[in-house]
Amino acid sequence: MRITVVGKSPSWQDTDGACSGYLVEEGPTAVLLDCGNGVFGKLRRFRDYCTIDAVVISHLHAAHFLDLIPFAYALTYAPRQQPVPVDRWPGTDQPARPQLHAPRGALEVFRTIVGCFGQPELIENAFDLHEYDADETIDIGEMRIRFHDVPHYVETHAVEVSSTNGSGRFTFGADSCPNEELVEFAEGTDLFILEATLPRPERAGPRGHLTPGEAGDHARRAGARRLVITHISDEMDLLWAKAEAEKTYGGPVDVAREGAQYEV
Ligand SMILES: [Zn+2]
Ligand SMILES: [Zn+2]
Numbered sequence: 001m002r003i004t005v006v007g008k009s010p011s012w013q014d015t016d017g018a019c020s021g022y023l024v025e026e027g028p029t030a031v032l033l034d035c036g037n038g039v040f041g042k043l044r045r046f047r048d049y050c051t052i053d054a055v056v057i058s059h060l061h062a063a064h065f066l067d068l069i070p071f072a073y074a075l076t077y078a079p080r081q082q083p084v085p086v087d088r089w090p091g092t093d094q095p096a097r098p099q100l101h102a103p104r105g106a107l108e109v110f111r112t113i114v115g116c117f118g119q120p121e122l123i124e125n126a127f128d129l130h131e132y133d134a135d136e137t138i139d140i141g142e143m144r145i146r147f148h149d150v151p152h153y154v155e156t157h158a159v160e161v162s163s164t165n166g167s168g169r170f171t172f173g174a175d176s177c178p179n180e181e182l183v184e185f186a187e188g189t190d191l192f193i194l195e196a197t198l199p200r201p202e203r204a205g206p207r208g209h210l211t212p213g214e215a216g217d218h219a220r221r222a223g224a225r226r227l228v229i230t231h232i233s234d235e236m237d238l239l240w241a242k243a244e245a246e247k248t249y250g251g252p253v254d255v256a257r258e259g260a261q262y263e264v
Contacts, residue, residue: 001024001025001026001143001161001163001167001168001170001263001264002024002025002026002261002262002263003022003023003024003170003191003193003261003262003263003264004022004023004024004025004046004259004260004261005021005022005193005228005230005256005257005258005259005260005261006018006021006022006023006032006039006042006043006046006258007019007020007021007036007038007039007042007258008020008230008231008232008256008257008258009036009038009063009231009233009234010063010195010197010231010232010233011061011062011063012063012233013037013038014233014234015234017038017234017258018036018037018038018039018041018042018067018258019034019036019037019038019039019062019063019064019066019067020034020035020036020039020058020063020064020230020231021033021034021035021036021038021039021042021043021067022034022172022193023043023046023047024143024161024170025047026141026142026143026163026165026167027141027142027165028141028142029053029140029141029142029143030047030051030052030053031052031053031054031055031056031140031143031145031161032052032054032055032056033055033056033058033159033161033172034056034057034058034064034065034172035055035057035064035065035066035067035068035071036062036063036064036065036066036067037062037063037066037067038067039067040067040070040071040074041070042258045259046259049071049074049075049096050075050078050080050081050096051096052096052098053098053099053140053141054098054099054100054101054140055068055071055098055099055100055101055127056101056102056138056145056159057100057101057102057103057106058103058156058157058158058159058172058174058175059103059152059154059155059156059157059174059175060102060103060105060106060109060154060155061153061154061175064174064175065102065106068100068110068123068127069113069114069122069123071126072114072122072123072125072126072127073122073126075095075096075097075098075126075127076122076125076126080092081095081096082095083095097126097127097128098127098128099127099128099130099140100123100127100128100129100130101130101132101138101145102129102130102131102132103131103132103155103156103157104131104132104133104155105131105155106129106131107124107129107131110122110123110124110129111123111124132147132157133147134147134148134149134157135147139164142163142164142165143161143162143163143164144161144162144163144164145159145160145161146159146160146162147159147160148160148181148182148185149181150173150174150175150176150179150181150182151176151177151179151207151208152174152175152176152177152208152209153206153208156174156175156176157174158171158172158173158174158176158182158185158186159171159172159174160172160185160186160189163264167264168190168191168263168264169189169190169191169264170189170190170191170193170262170264171185171186171189171191171192171193171222171224172193172194173186173192173193173194173195173210173215173218174195175195175197175208175209175231176195176208176209176210177206177207177208177209177210178207178210178214178218182218182222183218183221183222184222186218186219186222186224187222187223188222188223188224188225189222189224189225190224190225190226190264191224191225191226191228191262191264192218192219192222192224192226192227192228193228193230193256194210194215194218194219194227194228194229194230195209195210195215195229195230195231195232196210196211196212196214196215196229196230196231196232196241196244196245197209197210197211197231197232198210198211199211199236201214209231211244212229212232212240212241212242212244212245213244213245213247213248214248215227215229215245215248215249216229216244216245216246216247216248216249216250216253217248217249219245219249219253220248220249220250226254226262226264227245227249227251227253227254228253228254228255228256228260228262229241229242229245229253229254229255229256230255230256231256232255232256238255241255242254242255
């Protein structure tokens with residue numbers, strides 16, 4: 001199974017960057033995990049969007065789903081998705097319509113947002129939308145997807161993708177404050193991609209994110225075989241973040257960068 005970092009920025013994009021997006025490929029199967037702002041254009045560097053089998057959204061924060069809008073426009077209006085010949089495209093009776101697995105309430109959120117443009121059904125028409133429950137298991141081609149609720153500002157799910165062919169297992173922490181359940185969910189994973197958003201813990205209000213040191217500590221306690229920290233702005237000192245995470249993880253840590261690929 002191959003994981004490509006498509007975008008890794010937090011809620012505002014790095015210079016030339018994209019927010020949360022990870023392409024997971026196993027054999028012919030391709031899943032896009034999160035589709036934050038900037039991700040759709042970046043995705044096209046790595047994979048034809050018409051060959052994406054499913055998009056899985058960890059939670060309904062803009063930086064994790066906003067590029068469903070351009071993705072939906074492409075699926076709706078791209079010349080090659082039309083039933084009749086357009087330009088050099090021959091026309092098709094079977095336009096791509098990827099699965100879209102999103103948290104409960106997603107349909108209403110999507111309708112509200114794209115409804116502002118007068119097209120409330122844009123996303124549900126372009127994708128085969130399914131609202132998942134945290135205890136569901138979803139099989140997509142050669143991948144099995146599991147979820148686990150993690151504490152964040154809205155309903156949020158860590159996501160595990162494992163190969164049904166016996167290759168590896170990959171765990172994505174989504175966004176969360178420190179929590180023991182995430183350690184248990186990720187236990188023994190081959191690759192842990194975990195947010196390390198904060199230079200220091202939040203000073204006020206409820207916690208919702210991790211520091212690099214906390215991310216390293218979670219991965220060490222989970223026994224993760226490899227740690228990649230993500231969701232870090234390019235306005236942070238990435239070498240400092242890496243060193244902090246390595247101290248608590250007890251081994252080498254990668255800082256996510258667009259285009260980085262991992263095999264598990
Ligand atoms: Zn986020
Ligand atoms: Zn979030």
